[in-house]
Amino acid sequence: MIRRLCAAASAVLLTAGLLACSPPNTGRVVARAASDGLRSPSATPTPPPTSTTTPPPGPQPVEKHSGKGNASVPTTWPMRLGFVTFDCPKCSGHVAVNTEHELIVNDAGPYKGTQWINDMPGYQAKTFTIKANAAWTLTITDESGLPVLEPGKALSGKRDVVFFVPEAVSSVAVTTKGNGNTAVWVHGGDYSDLPVNQLGDYKGSVPVPGPAYVSLEGDGTWTVTAS
Incomplete structure (x- = not known):
């Protein structure tokens, strides 16, 4: 199962040899962008510095979408960290959810899981592109959820x-x-x-x-x- 591809830096991803946009087969390859740009997983990661932790903003109303099959869904979620739960209980085969900047779900159905968006300054999710073959719901909450x-x-x-x-x-x-x-x-x-x-x-x-x-x-x- 493959997750977290930033579309904004395809040259870096090709260099890293990550094939994040094809259906899952033998396992998951993980890539994610940090605040200093796109990077591949490191064998010796550095723990996040506590001094940069910023208190979260005020409450944000829950945003919920539903549909069936493939879809393109615009989001009104602001430029703040959001937590996306995608639920497709009757999906089979390849299930994927993309934003403009990353692949947050790349799995085989049925699927239900939560990922985050907008974790990089300046990279705001505005549209979800969904690949599914059954009815689904997509819910975004703030940290209270x-x-x-x-x-x-x-x-x-x-x-x-x-x-x-x-x-x-x-x-x-x-x-x-x-x-x-x-x-x-x-x-x-x-x-x-x-x-x-x-x-x-x-x-x-x-x-x-x-x-x-x-x-x-x-x-x-x-x-x-x-x-």
Whole structure:
């Protein structure tokens, strides 16, 4: 399953050898743009600096779209971080959701998962391009719509998810099973980092100085515990 392609820098992606726009086959390749430009996953990522974490803006009304099959959907979401849940319970085959700048869903249906948008300054999502073969819903919320990682409280689930990490948290323990690939993104302020990107199951601890957001991507089940 392939996720997070920035269309704005195709030359860089070709150099990195990422084939992010074809249907998924043997696993997921992850690429994402940080505030300093497009980059590929690093073997030794740098944790996001806590000094750049900016308090989120005020509440934003939920935006919801629904349809069936392939579609192009304009969004009124402002230039702020947004969390997109795409749900296509009867989809089969290739399922994809693009913005102008990145591929946020590239999977095989049925699919339900959450990703973020507008995490790079100046790169605002204005239109979603959807590839699906059944009825779907697309919902965008602010951070109030996210599950919160409370210290010492384990959360479990499956597929792609985004968590809010409060200030009291300093690290997040992650266990995944049955995944073709496990990717963990951390976003604080205008900074995104990829501390985990590996094939197969994963068990380990990720430094996450809150407040921040954690995106967990995988095809199987997961359990996370903040501390």
